[in-house]
Amino acid sequence: MKQNHKNIFRLIILVLVLNSCNSYEKLTYLQDVEITEKASIFEKQKPGYQIQAGDLLYVQIITENQEINQLFNPTMSSASSQYIRPETMFYTGYLVNDSGFIEMPLLEKIYVSGLNIDQISDSIKQKAFRFLKNPQVIAKLANFKFTVLGEVKVPGVKQVTANQVNIMEALAYGGDISYNGNRKKILLLRQTAEGTQSYRINLAKGNIVDSDMYYIMPNDIIYVEPLKSTLFREQASDYVFVVSALSSTLTAVALILNLLK
Structure with missing residues (x-):
């Protein structure tokens, strides 16, 4: 029984280690951009933010x-x-x-x-x-501010003096996406005259530079979702603690029973 408990514990540790290794694809931006002599992919016209009441x-x-x-x-x-x-x-x-x-x-x-x-x-x-x-x-x-939340190294409200900020620069103000952040699932919330609009951004794709979401607007909220492996590790760590405590308890009980024989 004691050996079985040890094997279960080792198996859980192994699964944890394997899931903690994020692949290269999960950590890289603009994966499908080809390196050529032409830079047309980055020649998108900067949109001019239209000033409104309260600015x-x-x-x-x-x-x-x-x-x-x-x-x-x-x-x-x-x-x-x-x-x-x-x-x-x-x-x-x-x-x-x-x-x-x-x-x-x-x-x-x-x-x-x-x-x-x-x-x-x-x-x-x-x-x-x-x-x-x-x-x-x-x-x-003077009041160009935006908010960066989720899996970034320095979340918070950011105030900048630039007239234009793109999504890459905005994330850089947040210290970049953390090791546990999902670069393929970024939520952008934007205030418009019609209300709050939500957009999904995949920074693993190069076509983001041609998107309307490439340049952020004042008061935008950027939320970086965690990788599924991050959620698994957090849950698994709780399971490891429970299994470890249970294994120790069973070992102690087995030892006491052996002494009473």
């Missing part, structure tokens, strides 16, 4: 007149104008109101809803030309 914009207008610069950028000195910190963008940004407008000194109301960042920069620049000489406009989305 926060950072806008900097630079001219040759320092007094004018201080009017539009009161917290930015000429020495620091090239470096834009996230906290600075938050406190000096322009909130898009429910009507789709932002209000700026001298330029007053500017309609930005439904426009992308480049279009907003052009619109502000055209209006600034009426009052200023050779203005230069820098515009950014």
Whole structure:
């Protein structure tokens, strides 16, 4: 009986070890992408996120007149104008109101809803030309944030200063998918005018770069599912503990019975 218990225990340990070895295919991105001289697969046009009510914009207008610069950028000195910190963008940004407008000194109301960042920069620049000489406009989305959950190394809400972030970069902000993450089963939740839309992403396939989900949008939620082997290991570890405890108990009982004979 004691030998049978040991064999069962060894068998469970062996199954655990075999299932803990994730294959190369489970850990590799873009497996079907062929290496060629052409890079057309990565030439997808970046979609422009359309600004909507509630978004926060950072806008900097630079001219040759320092007094004018201080009017539009009161917290930015000429020495620091090239470096834009996230906290600075938050406190000096322009909130898009429910009507789709932002209000700026001298330029007053500017309609930005439904426009992308480049279009907003052009619109502000055209209006600034009426009052200023050779203005230069820098515009950014100040509240580009997204959430990464599940089997990643650093889950949480991520705040970035970039105007565009793709799914690979988003996962990199989360420390990359962990060893136990399923690269073929990633859930993307996106807020739209119609409500929350859900998408399934398979990062093992190269066609993701041609997908509408390749570039994420502000407020997206990315969830990486665990591999089935991960769930098995967690459950099996509980079984091993129970079997080990039971085996020890039976061994102790057998020993006591032998002593009583």
